[in-house]
Amino acid sequence: MANEELKALVEGSVYIMREAKMNARKVAALWSMGKDSTAMLALARKAFMKKVPFPVIHIDNGIDFPETYAFREELAESWELDLIVAKSKIKPEISGYSCCGSNKTEALKEVMKEYGFDALIVSIRRDEHGIRAKERYTSPRDKDFNWNYKNQQAEMWDNYSSNPDGEGHIRVHPLLDWRETDIWRYTKEERIPINPLYLSRNGNRYRSLGCVHCTSPVRSSAGNIDEIIKELEDTTEEERAGRDQDKEKEYVMEKLRALGYM
Amino acid sequence: MKEKFEGIVRELSVSPSRHNWERFRMELRSSSARYYRIIFGEGKIARQQDLKSSYAELYDEKESPLGKVPIFIEEGEGISGATEYLRGLLNINK
Numbered sequence: 001m002a003n004e005e006l007k008a009l010v011e012g013s014v015y016i017m018r019e020a021k022m023n024a025r026k027v028a029a030l031w032s033m034g035k036d037s038t039a040m041l042a043l044a045r046k047a048f049m050k051k052v053p054f055p056v057i058h059i060d061n062g063i064d065f066p067e068t069y070a071f072r073e074e075l076a077e078s079w080e081l082d083l084i085v086a087k088s089k090i091k092p093e094i095s096g097y098s099c100c101g102s103n104k105t106e107a108l109k110e111v112m113k114e115y116g117f118d119a120l121i122v123s124i125r126r127d128e129h130g131i132r133a134k135e136r137y138t139s140p141r142d143k144d145f146n147w148n149y150k151n152q153q154a155e156m157w158d159n160y161s162s163n164p165d166g167e168g169h170i171r172v173h174p175l176l177d178w179r180e181t182d183i184w185r186y187t188k189e190e191r192i193p194i195n196p197l198y199l200s201r202n203g204n205r206y207r208s209l210g211c212v213h214c215t216s217p218v219r220s221s222a223g224n225i226d227e228i229i230k231e232l233e234d235t236t237e238e239e240r241a242g243r244d245q246d247k248e249k250e251y252v253m254e255k256l257r258a259l260g261y262m
Numbered sequence: 263m264k265e266k267f268e269g270i271v272r273e274l275s276v277s278p279s280r281h282n283w284e285r286f287r288m289e290l291r292s293s294s295a296r297y298y299r300i301i302f303g304e305g306k307i308a309r310q311q312d313l314k315s316s317y318a319e320l321y322d323e324k325e326s327p328l329g330k331v332p333i334f335i336e337e338g339e340g341i342s343g344a345t346e347y348l349r350g351l352l353n354i355n356k
Contacts, residue, residue, distance in 0.1 A: 203355075204355040
């Protein structure tokens, strides 16, 4: 990929985040400590003079990988992030669907209400999952976090001024046009720190990170970013093949997102 | 030192209280534990009970097993995840 293409993606993301910061009353960003949301924070630092100017939320159900927690602490300190850790409760029934749908989304609803955020930056990409391809750069959610994906406004002439409906909020998606390899190229170019789980150990690595119980490693010998990019250029495997909620039927992810999941 | 760590690992299996997890955190740094692996009793966790039957196996530098610890904290009638207490260890990816 030419540097010009990556530069255009960066400029687009920076523009979207600046627009969100200017138009929204109170913005926050979701951070899972994965490659995408960490790249998004790096873009925010680029957009706002090396300082992320909004709080960063981690929805923590207590069963993320230990490396993920360590990475969170290190980067939050070195990048001086305003980190909000929203603890989600584990309910008696926690199947893949209800864990993400109920536990995490409920925790997100609580923190959004508590702090009064009206815009939430989420690092989803169109190429990750079919349902995410239906998203817009800015997408309204109602007060119950419901997403009516059949009724979204057109975003012509780079106009991203979706307004939340009453007590709802706007989801902002600055990485929508990025591909997995773009994220890795940008991560390499900007020397963005990464979670060590992405690198191969004992012939396996994690390609997409979630909680310990719903994420599986993939076979890989990629021990650095160049090798990851090379591997991705050749693979036919889906990025989220190791994620439980995506292995279930397509409508599960659609339903999760419609109910407010990230 | 080794016996103290092993003792806490055993106690955690019986009582995964926050107090015991804090003791584990204090001892983990000076222990020989370097790697971990999460093992689920029934594969995917479908109920809270499945989290209770899951555990983390700890390994030393040479990837020899050191013992097992639960991955939850028991607090009153509820439970919460405890993998944050394994911070500093690396996934053995096996």
